[in-house]
Amino acid sequence: MKYAFTNGIILNGNEDMTPEAGLTVLVSEDKIVRIAPDQECDTTGYEVIDLKGKYLLPGLVNLHVHIPASGKPKKKPTDARKLVRLVTSNALTRKYAEIMYKSYVKTELMSGVTTLRSVGGIETYDTWIRDLISAGKVDGPRILAGDMAVSVPGGHMAGSLAYEATSPAEGADFVRKIAEAKPDLIKLMITGGVLDATEKGEPGVLRMSPSIVKACCKEAHRLGLPVAAHVESPEGVKVALENGVDTIEHGAKTTPEILELFKSRKAVHIATLSPTLPYALFDRSVSYCDEMSQFNGKVVFDGIIDCAKNCLAEGIPVGLGTDTGCPFITHYDMWREVNYFHKFCDVSTTFALYTATKRNAEIVGLGDVTGSIEEGKCADLIACEGNPLEDLSRLRSLSMVMARGKLFMDPKVKKMPQCEEALDKFL
Numbered sequence: 001m002k003y004a005f006t007n008g009i010i011l012n013g014n015e016d017m018t019p020e021a022g023l024t025v026l027v028s029e030d031k032i033v034r035i036a037p038d039q040e041c042d043t044t045g046y047e048v049i050d051l052k053g054k055y056l057l058p059g060l061v062n063l064h065v066h067i068p069a070s071g072k073p074k075k076k077p078t079d080a081r082k083l084v085r086l087v088t089s090n091a092l093t094r095k096y097a098e099i100m101y102k103s104y105v106k107t108e109l110m111s112g113v114t115t116l117r118s119v120g121g122i123e124t125y126d127t128w129i130r131d132l133i134s135a136g137k138v139d140g141p142r143i144l145a146g147d148m149a150v151s152v153p154g155g156h157m158a159g160s161l162a163y164e165a166t167s168p169a170e171g172a173d174f175v176r177k178i179a180e181a182k183p184d185l186i187k188l189m190i191t192g193g194v195l196d197a198t199e200k201g202e203p204g205v206l207r208m209s210p211s212i213v214k215a216c217c218k219e220a221h222r223l224g225l226p227v228a229a230h231v232e233s234p235e236g237v238k239v240a241l242e243n244g245v246d247t248i249e250h251g252a253k254t255t256p257e258i259l260e261l262f263k264s265r266k267a268v269h270i271a272t273l274s275p276t277l278p279y280a281l282f283d284r285s286v287s288y289c290d291e292m293s294q295f296n297g298k299v300v301f302d303g304i305i306d307c308a309k310n311c312l313a314e315g316i317p318v319g320l321g322t323d324t325g326c327p328f329i330t331h332y333d334m335w336r337e338v339n340y341f342h343k344f345c346d347v348s349t350t351f352a353l354y355t356a357t358k359r360n361a362e363i364v365g366l367g368d369v370t371g372s373i374e375e376g377k378c379a380d381l382i383a384c385e386g387n388p389l390e391d392l393s394r395l396r397s398l399s400m401v402m403a404r405g406k407l408f409m410d411p412k413v414k415k416m417p418q419c420e421e422a423l424d425k426f427l
Contacts, residue, residue: 003027003407004043008051008383010035013058013357013372017350019387025056027379030405035375049407051383054399057353058372059114059141059380061360062334064249064272064321066161067104067129068097068122071330073278073418075288077195080160084122097122101129104331105140108324110411111332112395114380114403115361115370117144117185117321119228119249120161124148124181141403142380144364146228149187150174150216155207156189156196156230165208168215175219186220188213188229188245191236194279194296203296204232204252204303210239217244228270232300234258237307241265247363249321250276250300251307259314268317268363271308273340274333275326276301277426286422287327308345319363320356328422332413335395339427342392349389379405393427 005025011017024041026034034041068087087097108116118126126145132138150171151162158164163178165171175186190213191204213229220227221244229245231237234252241248241261247268262269278287279297289297308318322329322337334356342352361371370380383400401408 001029001405001407002046003402004041004046004048005056005381006038006043006048006050008054008056009387010373011055011057011353011389012374013354015351015354015358017354017389019055019389025373025381027402027405030379032373032375032377032379035373049400054383054385055387055394056373056381056383057388058357058370059382059401059403060112060334060338060356060395061364061366061371062108062113062116062141062321062324062337063270063319063360063364064323065108065116065118065331066120066323066325067101067118067126069325070104071324071326071328071419072416073288073327080157084160088123097125101125102138102140105129105133105138105143107331107413108334109139109141109401109403110408110413111334112382112398112401113141113334114382114401115142115144115366117146117364119146119185119187119230119321120149120157120189121145121147122161127181127183130184139403139406139408142366142370144184146185146187147178147181147183149189149230150178151189152208152212156192158189162187162189165212165216168211171212171216172219175216175223179220179223179225183225185226185228186216188216188227188240190229190231190240190245191233193230193232194276194293194300197292197296200292200295201299203300204236206233206235206239208239210243213239213245214243232303234303241267247319248307250304250323252300252303253306254310259310259316262311262316263314268319269307269311270319270321270363271304271341271345272321272323272337273301273304273344274329274337275323276304277340278328278422281426282422305344308341312345312347317359317363318355319360328419330416330419332415333419333423335392336423336427338395339392349392352392353388
């Protein structure tokens with residue numbers, strides 16, 4: 001299809017973006033082929049889409065997603081190991097998993113996420129859904145797929161979304177096993193998290209030994225795969241960076257040594273403010289967590305903010321992801337993560353939106369493909385009423401989504417009222 005977008009106001013995704021009016025954007029097949037003043041664009045042969053003054057911007061890029069989880073709050077923690085065993089136990093439940101995956105990626109897309117990075121999923125379902133989307137058989141974002149992660153016995157997501165390595169050699173073996181499905185990255189679970197903690201003030205305790213981290217990174221890099229790592233303590237960040245991890249997911253309070261390690265490794269911080277906010281800031285009658293978890297949630301929340309701020313101050317790249325799947329963190333709320341980045345990390349709305357589009361795309365090696373409205377780039381576009389640079393919540397309701405040239409007008413997602421009510425208090 002060929003489309004001509006007219007009468008819109010463009011925010012191109014660049015770091016210095018400003019609203020641009022009077023331009024027509026021509027899309028042919030899956031590419032942006034021309035951006036020019038209205039009077040210079042011949043729209044013959046194009047379907048004209050009159051944006052009627054709406055804002056046109058690049059699709060959002062979500063760098064931290066667990067596809068098979070919905071984010072629905074639960075009064076009691078779920079036994080993830082038991083749940084995954086159930087889902088993969090027979091043909092009927094596997095069919096349910098397929099339906100679930102298709103539904104959740106469609107929700108991401110309809111909320112404006114045109115590219116996502118999965119960092120821990122069930123078996124090889126992440127690469128399976130990635131390939132279906134790439135073949136045009138399922139509607140969803142472009143996916144950088146992680147499939148199963150590598151953890152250790154008693155480690156984060158061990159036995160559910162992650163294999164349990166007991167030695168460096170076994171860790172490398174698991175990396176090779178994961179690589180057989182041709183994923184786009186390898187994920188390590190190096191520390192525990194808020195729910196793993198057994199003591200107040202000690203979330204993110206180191207679970208994976210430095211030798212296993214090093215062996216996994218060495219094998220992943222030999223296979224040409226970057227390594228992302230779940231890390232929620234300063235000790236964990238240091239071990240991860242010293243032994244080859246490329247992206248620190250979540251993060252923790254930094255030290256001068258940690259910041260130097262980020263620089264020397266050319267590593268990146270992926271901030272995920274969304275999952276920690278309910279633990280840290282909600283009343284416990286709403287979050288359903290105990291007092292220790294709330295205290296530890298605040299430690300992690302503050303650590304992510306500190307890591308993001310200090311990395312930005314030192315010129316270290318910072319990306320954004322929602323960690324969808326955690327309680328209250330849905331597949332349609334990437335816009336909230338962008339808003340939290342602005343609110344809690346003291347960046348401008350322009351920088352927050354740039355990070356969620358062009359910067360995120362650059363971080364994962366897709367800067368020449370997507371993330372900005374430029375001639376030659378993929379037609380990954382969204383449109384909304386009102387200027388999101390004035391109010392990022394404009395992104396919560398979209399009038400249009402285009403993914404790789406496929407147009408969806410008036411996209412809708414089914415929302416969870418409980419999540420909306422609780423989260424809206426922290427905009």
